Amino acid sequence: MNGKPLDEPYLAGGIADGMHQTYAVKVPEGRLFLLGDHRSNSRDSRAFPDDHGGTVPVSAVQGRVTDDYTGPALLGVAALVGGLMALTGLGLGIAAVAVRKRIVVPPSVPWAVQV
Numbered sequence: 001m002n003g004k005p006l007d008e009p010y011l012a013g014g015i016a017d018g019m020h021q022t023y024a025v026k027v028p029e030g031r032l033f034l035l036g037d038h039r040s041n042s043r044d045s046r047a048f049p050d051d052h053g054g055t056v057p058v059s060a061v062q063g064r065v066t067d068d069y070t071g072p073a074l075l076g077v078a079a080l081v082g083g084l085m086a087l088t089g090l091g092l093g094i095a096a097v098a099v100r101k102r103i104v105v106p107p108s109v110p111w112a113v114q115v
Helices: 070-101
Strands: none
Touching: none
């Protein structure tokens, strides 16, 4: 940052330079130079040096992701619902088999029947 190394503990594998090539960028006022946190597998600003030095205008940034747990949360809910549905289906299947196996005996007539 401003010519000084930046401590980046969030980097995957601790690798700050995944492209293994030097680059020097002067970021103009009102623009951003974006770097991915998995530098060896990121198509970030370093991959587009011919387009304004890889910088993007601040106005192009729509929002900021801080911690996004939507995907894992939805996956967990889907797994829970799926498990409940499977158990319900299993219970209904067992009940259906039990009902089919039951022998129905007609009730006996309490009085004598004459023919």
